Amino acid sequence: MHEMSLCEGILQTLEQQAEVQxxxxxxxxxxxxxxxxxxxxxALRFSFDVVMEGSLAEGAKLEVISVPGQAWxxxxxxxxxxxxxxxxxxxxxxxxxxxNGGDQxxxxxxxxx
Amino acid sequence: MCGICGCGEGxxxxxxxxxxxxxxxxxxxxxxxTHSHAAVHSHAPGxxxxxxxxxxxxxxxxxxxxxxxxxxxFSDHGLLVLNLVSSPGSGKTTLLTETILRLKDDIGIxxxxxxxxxxxxxxxxxxxxxxxxxxxxxKGCHLDAHRVGHAxxxxxxxxxxxxxxxxxxxxxxxxxxxxxxxxxxxxLSVTEGEDKPIKYPDMFHAADLMILNKIDLLxxxxxxxxxxxxxxxxxxxxxxxxxxxxxxxxxxxxxxQWLKAELQLQLIAYA
Ligand SMILES: Nc1nc2c(ncn2[C@@H]2O[C@H](COP(=O)(O)OP(=O)(O)OP(=O)(O)O)[C@@H](O)[C@H]2O)c(=O)[nH]1
Ligand SMILES: [Mg+2]
Ligand SMILES: [Zn+2]
Ligand SMILES: [Zn+2]
Ligand SMILES: [Zn+2]
Ligand SMILES: [Zn+2]
Numbered sequence: 001m002h003e004m005s006l007c008e009g010i011l012q013t014l015e016q017q018a019e020v021q022x023x024x025x026x027x028x029x030x031x032x033x034x035x036x037x038x039x040x041x042x043a044l045r046f047s048f049d050v051v052m053e054g055s056l057a058e059g060a061k062l063e064v065i066s067v068p069g070q071a072w073x074x075x076x077x078x079x080x081x082x083x084x085x086x087x088x089x090x091x092x093x094x095x096x097x098x099x100n101g102g103d104q105x106x107x108x109x110x111x112x113x
Numbered sequence: 114m115c116g117i118c119g120c121g122e123g124x125x126x127x128x129x130x131x132x133x134x135x136x137x138x139x140x141x142x143x144x145x146x147t148h149s150h151a152a153v154h155s156h157a158p159g160x161x162x163x164x165x166x167x168x169x170x171x172x173x174x175x176x177x178x179x180x181x182x183x184x185x186x187f188s189d190h191g192l193l194v195l196n197l198v199s200s201p202g203s204g205k206t207t208l209l210t211e212t213i214l215r216l217k218d219d220i221g222i223x224x225x226x227x228x229x230x231x232x233x234x235x236x237x238x239x240x241x242x243x244x245x246x247x248x249x250x251x252k253g254c255h256l257d258a259h260r261v262g263h264a265x266x267x268x269x270x271x272x273x274x275x276x277x278x279x280x281x282x283x284x285x286x287x288x289x290x291x292x293x294x295x296x297x298x299x300x301l302s303v304t305e306g307e308d309k310p311i312k313y314p315d316m317f318h319a320a321d322l323m324i325l326n327k328i329d330l331l332x333x334x335x336x337x338x339x340x341x342x343x344x345x346x347x348x349x350x351x352x353x354x355x356x357x358x359x360x361x362x363x364x365x366x367x368x369x370q371w372l373k374a375e376l377q378l379q380l381i382a383y384a
Contacts, residue, residue, distance in 0.1 A: 005290075009173060009175055013172075086347045088347075105171060105172045106169065111164070
């Protein structure tokens with residue numbers, strides 16, 4: 001399961017940053033997840049609790065900030081909102097779109113002690 | 114190879130991530146986790162300093178770092194590396210064995226095989242006479258750049274050759290894990306239905322080339338090739354598509370030409 005590996009990636013970063021930023025425990029994790037990132041947020045929440053168990057982030061709260069999808073429409077020459085990778089441009093119907101927003105999955109900030 | 118990992122493991126570790134999250138967690142017991150349960154379970158107010166820390170880092174940062182290392186290795190050695198992705202059974206291994214038979218006298222070829230279990234695919238590749246290394250991912254459903262980095266230590270890769278990485282049969286998560294490859298090549302067989310590109314858009318969006326395989330079966334199916342191509346381009350307007358049959362050899366020449374051209378491109382030293 002994809003989301004499980006993502007949570008392992010999050011934990012690695014939390015552990016690595018613990019030394020750099022000098023904290024012992026993580027209380028809250030804020031993630032920024034784009035609508036086009038291919039991440040199932042519910043599955044992520046479930047995996048998060050399992051993976052953080054026994055770590056410095058055991059019991060930490062997960063806050064997810066969703067970011068809408070956006071793409072550059074080549075024919076229109078403007079940024080347009082898209083909900084799925086296969087959506088057409090809402091103005092001209094073209095599929096000549098370059099995704100330029102909402103494909104990120106980032107750890108944004110932490111509440112630590 | 115693995116300059117940043119320091120994991121001290123042998124070249125191919127079998128699921129290093131399967132650590133002990135399965136234990137029944139009784140918090141009375143006297144276990145020796147590194148964390149202190151006092152800190153976890155009782156917060157003495159006023160004693161701890163709660164503060165915010167900015168991170169701004171991709172969740173995939175670690176994998177991307179390993180992928181970057183791999184990519185630098187590939188470019189230093191003029192290697193063409195292709196990450197083959199598809200759902201199970203689309204014909205990736207058959208495509209590889211057929212490709213190897215056509216090219217192995219002219220070009221150095223090696224294969225990394227990713228499957229959850231068994232070494233069957235690596236054995237099929239070895240039978241053609243080229244190097245192959247099997248990675249079993251166990252419960253894991255994709256290859257990651259760290260594991261591929263360790264596999265590279267085991268292979269004797271010849272400069273300016275081709276390395277195929279056959280990923281675990283799964284149209285979902287291998288799309289997110291960069292292995293350092295030049296291109297993801299998605300294989301779709303005509304028995305799977307023409308709507309796969311829009312049902313699994315992430316994979317078709319991440320791929321540069323789509324191979325439509327098993328076209329020998331088209332007369333027996335009502336698979337609509339045009340519609341399938343249209344869906345793929347809808348998800349990824351830049352995707353290139355080759356139709357072929359790994360079984361009969363129809364269309365294989367195009368694919369072989371594409372490989373040779375791509376390998377040639379690896380010789381260019383960009384500033
Ligand atoms: N008719 C036909 N059958 C094919 C073709 N290519 C592969 N097959 C058959 O499809 C089945 C699966 O082929 P594999 O090469 O094992 O597929 P794979 O994608 O490597 O499978 P996994 O590694 O298990 O995901 C085998 O029975 C092949 O003989 C083709 O072009 N035409
Ligand atoms: Mg196979
Ligand atoms: Zn514990
Ligand atoms: Zn438009
Ligand atoms: Zn390692
Ligand atoms: Zn996976």
